[in-house]
Amino acid sequence: MANRTALGTELEPDFARLTVAQAIALLNTAQIAWGRYTEVRDLGQHPALHRVDVTLADGQQISMSRPAGRDATFQPGPVPATGADPAAIRSEFVGSVRLCLG
Secondary structure (H helix, E strand, O other), X not given: OOOHHHHHHHHHXXXXXXXXXXXXXXXXXXXXOOOOOOOHHHHHHOHHHOEEEEEOOOOOEEXXXXXXXXXXXXXOOOOOOOOOOXXXXXXXXXHHHHHXXX
């Protein structure tokens, strides 16, 4: 954007007086697209980075990223041990490839 510095100089004093919630409400009300700068500590709250708990084959519980396209109701099953069911995995993979290839 050619005039980014000038625009920032113009808008910054107004936004500096607002809380984040007030700024978001103002932009949403005006139907202005916006993006929020965040700090690393905010990433855990980002909707695209929601996590789910899974149980590994050894019973250990870990947290991992929720798969794309899954909403908050998604509940993963247990993670199988390495090599636990290679025939089923191969079958699923082959079926997916056939779907893609038509």
